[in-house]
Amino acid sequence: MSTYIPPLRDIRFTMEEVVGLEAISALPGFEEATSEMADSILTEAGHIAEGVLSPLNRAGDEVGAVQENGVVRTVPGWKDAWNTLVDGGWNGLPFPAEYGGMGLPNLFNTAVHEMWQAANMAFTLCPMLTQGAVNAISLYGSDAQKEFYLPRMVSGQWTGTMNLTEPQAGSDLSAVRSKAVPDGDKFRLSGQKIFITYGDHDMAENIVHLVLARLPDAPPGVKGISLFVVPKILPGGIANDVKCVSLEHKLGIHGSPTAVMSFGDHEGAWGELIGQPHRGLEYMFAMMNHARLAVGLQGLAIAERAYQQAVSYARDRVQGKPAGWTASGSAGIVHHPDVRRLLMTMKCQIEAMRGIHYTAAAASDIVHHDSDPERRRQAGLRVEFLTPIAKGWCTEVGQAIASMGVQVHGGMGYIEETGAAQHLRDARITTIYEGTTAIQGNDLVNRKILRDKGAFAGQLLTEIADLAGDLSASADPALRAMGGRLAAAAAAAARAVSWLVKDGAEHPALVAASAVPMLELMGVVVGGQQVALAARVAKAAMETGKDHDGFYGAKLATARFYAEHILPHAEALELAVTSGAAVVMGMDEALL
Numbered sequence: 001m002s003t004y005i006p007p008l009r010d011i012r013f014t015m016e017e018v019v020g021l022e023a024i025s026a027l028p029g030f031e032e033a034t035s036e037m038a039d040s041i042l043t044e045a046g047h048i049a050e051g052v053l054s055p056l057n058r059a060g061d062e063v064g065a066v067q068e069n070g071v072v073r074t075v076p077g078w079k080d081a082w083n084t085l086v087d088g089g090w091n092g093l094p095f096p097a098e099y100g101g102m103g104l105p106n107l108f109n110t111a112v113h114e115m116w117q118a119a120n121m122a123f124t125l126c127p128m129l130t131q132g133a134v135n136a137i138s139l140y141g142s143d144a145q146k147e148f149y150l151p152r153m154v155s156g157q158w159t160g161t162m163n164l165t166e167p168q169a170g171s172d173l174s175a176v177r178s179k180a181v182p183d184g185d186k187f188r189l190s191g192q193k194i195f196i197t198y199g200d201h202d203m204a205e206n207i208v209h210l211v212l213a214r215l216p217d218a219p220p221g222v223k224g225i226s227l228f229v230v231p232k233i234l235p236g237g238i239a240n241d242v243k244c245v246s247l248e249h250k251l252g253i254h255g256s257p258t259a260v261m262s263f264g265d266h267e268g269a270w271g272e273l274i275g276q277p278h279r280g281l282e283y284m285f286a287m288m289n290h291a292r293l294a295v296g297l298q299g300l301a302i303a304e305r306a307y308q309q310a311v312s313y314a315r316d317r318v319q320g321k322p323a324g325w326t327a328s329g330s331a332g333i334v335h336h337p338d339v340r341r342l343l344m345t346m347k348c349q350i351e352a353m354r355g356i357h358y359t360a361a362a363a364s365d366i367v368h369h370d371s372d373p374e375r376r377r378q379a380g381l382r383v384e385f386l387t388p389i390a391k392g393w394c395t396e397v398g399q400a401i402a403s404m405g406v407q408v409h410g411g412m413g414y415i416e417e418t419g420a421a422q423h424l425r426d427a428r429i430t431t432i433y434e435g436t437t438a439i440q441g442n443d444l445v446n447r448k449i450l451r452d453k454g455a456f457a458g459q460l461l462t463e464i465a466d467l468a469g470d471l472s473a474s475a476d477p478a479l480r481a482m483g484g485r486l487a488a489a490a491a492a493a494a495r496a497v498s499w500l501v502k503d504g505a506e507h508p509a510l511v512a513a514s515a516v517p518m519l520e521l522m523g524v525v526v527g528g529q530q531v532a533l534a535a536r537v538a539k540a541a542m543e544t545g546k547d548h549d550g551f552y553g554a555k556l557a558t559a560r561f562y563a564e565h566i567l568p569h570a571e572a573l574e575l576a577v578t579s580g581a582a583v584v585m586g587m588d589e590a591l592l
Contacts, residue, residue: 002309002419004054006046006115009551010354012038015111017537018530019358024105027369033105041104045090045112049119052081057120060255061422065201067247067257072200075255081123082203086156091127095134099150106368110297110361114354117301121426122255126159126198128294132287133160133210137229140275140283145229149208158206158231162287163193163261171439173281174221178213178263180228180271188268189213189230192245192260195433199259200232200244207232209242210287211263211271212280219278227280230263230271241269252425289387291434293360296390298430299398300353306405306423307346313409313418314339333408341565342408346401348531348562351555353394355530356523360386381456385448386526392440392516393523395430402427441515444522445500450511454501457522461497464490464529471532476539478560485563486528489570493525496577504581513584514577521573528567535559 015021016035025033056077063075085091094109095101109131116124134153137145152158169175178191189211193199200207209230218224234240241264248258263269275283314334322335333339363386366379402424406413413420431437449457468490471483496518504511538547538555547553 002312004050004057004119004305005308006042006049006118007304007308008042008046010351011042011111011114013537013551013555014351014354014358014534015107017541018355018534019107019362021107024107024362024365027105027365028371029103029369030105030365033108037104038108038111041093041108042111042115044088046115048084048088048090049115052084053116053119053123056081056123056255058419058422060120060122061252061426062254064254065247065257067200067244070243072202072244072247072257072259074201074203074257078123078201078255079203081120082126082156085127089155091130091156092154094131095138095150095154099138099146099154101154105361105365107358107361107365110293110357113294114297114301114304114357117298118305120255121298121302122253125253125256126201126203127156129162129197129291130156130158130160132290132294133162133208135290136162136210136227136283136287137274139286140227141229142274145272145274149229152206153208157204158208159198159201159204160208160210161196161199162284162291163196163199163209163211163230164284165195166192167194171436173212173225176212176214176225178211180213180215180226180273181268182215183268183270187215187228187271187273188264189228189271190264190268192262194260195248196259196261197256197433199257199261201257205233209261210274210284212284215277222281224278225280226277227274227283228271229274230269234270241266251428252422253429288434292387292391292440293357295430295434296353296387296392296394297357299391299394299396299427300350300357301398302423302427302430303346303350303353303398303401306402306420306427307343307350309418309420309423310346310405310408311343313412313420314343317410319410339408342404344558344561345565346404348558348566349397349401349527351534351558352527352531352562352566353390353397355534356386356390356394356526359530360390382460385444385456385460388440388444388448388519389523389526391435392431392437392444392519393527395427396437396520397523399424399427399431437516437519438512441517441519442512444519445504445511445515449497449500449518450505454497457497458494461490461494461525464525465494467529467532467536471536474539476556478556478563479535479539482528482532482535482559482563485567486525486532489525489528489567492570492574493521496521496574499578503578509585510581514581517573517576517580521570521577524566524570524573528562528570531559531562 060075092101094106097103180187180189211228211230212225245260245262315332317333318330363379363382370376406420409420412418468483468487471479534555538552541552
């Protein structure tokens with residue numbers, strides 16, 4: 001397995017030159033978030049990714065987390081790695097100084113977590129979920145809860161989880177049965193939760209569970225769910241009535257303990273209500289939306305890891321004579337046209353995904369720090385719209401790229417020795433947890449398109465069409481090609497949005513059948529926007545003589561490839577949305 005090398009130059013390019021770090025640094029509270037600060041943070045985080053987390057990735061896959069005599073033990077080296085993050089205050093990077101955080105932009109945090117997820121996805125699930133739990137308590141916890149829990153969780157002294165799913169419930173949270181019975185000013189919880197990532201482990205002093213449960217007077221359905229904070233260890237060092245029943249045996253991410261958790265087998269697990277009764281699902285969405293973007297980031301990260309390994313292998317592996325090869329001697333398979341096609345497909349979509357995630361992160365910073373209400377509102381709409389795309393499209397593409405990585409390796413990719421198969425196995429969960437691709441598609445079409453009758457979607461597509469028009473007028477052939485293809489793709493997406501609003505809204509089955517193709521269509525187009533923006537910046541840099549090593553020229557080549565190989569899919573996906581939805585349910589179920 002090749003060593004992960006943090007792509008610092010690509011990350012800095014996207015942060016600073018495409019997304020615009022300068023504008024984020026100008027926001028109130030982010031005055032210290034300069035380019036120099038970004039270099040320092042990213043360089044050190046890259047050292048942790050390359051030197052601490054990446055070397056543990058293979059052991060995480062081969063050894064995995066285990067439960068012995070009721071105790072969950074992580075992979076050897078995992079706890080030391082966690083202490084590295086704690087000692088550096090890394091878990092608190094995006095959180096306020098009042099709770100011990102660094103107070104830096106989410107844009108920084110996103111770049112850091114991209115590297116860590118790529119280096120060791122199974123490990124980085126723990127800080128990812130802890131940050132989500134911090135967000136939920138920050139938004140909805142009482143002052144006393146914030147004072148007690150946040151400093152310990154921000155530091156990493158304690159970790160956090162979210163407990164939603166139950167054996168009978170799955171994604172249908174209206175079927176949650178866990179109970180919470182009042183006991184003085186606290187509650188006693190009972191019930192079982194499954195698929196709880198880092199539900200138990202040996203890395204931190206305590207684990208803070210955020211748990212969905214029903215009060216005795218709760219109405220049925222999702223409106224009867226409340227949110228509780230339930231620590232593994234109570235004040236005074238007393239064990240709470242919470243235990244890990246077992247760990248799941250999984251296809252991938254073996255180093256991450258995925259627990260079946262039991263609450264209240266004896267007298268009931270002590271917990272506190274967060275916020276108001278019966279509003280738990282609403283509150284939990286603060287954590288879920290963070291997790292959805294973070295899982296989408298895993299799609300980008302695992303793709304980058306698979307791509308790096310594929311490129312390294314393709315340069316070293318010699319086999320056959322490449323078509324059109326005229327030089328003497330042997331050549332690596334990187335010179336074979338179809339291997340090059342695979343690598344370029346991987347590379348261009350990685351750059352598209354990075355642009356989507358960093359744009360969403362920067363918009364989130366604007367939401368929370370800009371002084372102008374209208375800019376905050378617009379940024380909020382952008383984050384909301386990009387979230388299902390970042391989660392759904394990026395994880396599907398990440399999984400496909402991990403598969404391409406195996407293909408580049410040929411037969412050796414199917415052999416565990418090379419490590420290419422691990423990336424594919426690890427990537428497979430990303431399209432499932434924190435809401436399947438279908439859930440993301442339904443969120444996009446129902447909540448982000450139909451809810452405002454396509455208003456923001458239309459605004460975004462007009463923005464993309466304007467960019468395409470600017471590129472089409474360029475003298476550069478790569479920019480012109482991108483402009484023409486991007487214009488056609490944006491027009492296809494606009495027609496699909498119009499169909500949803502005019503014809504699909506009255507037919508829920510049609511909307512549901514078109515949801516995933518619509519998600520893919522918007523991913524292709526919004527990804528194209530990001531690649532086009534990068535190409536425009538790169539061309540400007542080249543015109544000022546900055547391209548000494550070909551870095552910016554490569555951005556133009558990547559854009560040209562995306563234009564000719566990825567954007568043409570948009571018009572086919574439009575047909576799948578507008579014409580294909582009606583035939584999805586056309587066959588009798590018995591004949592399937």
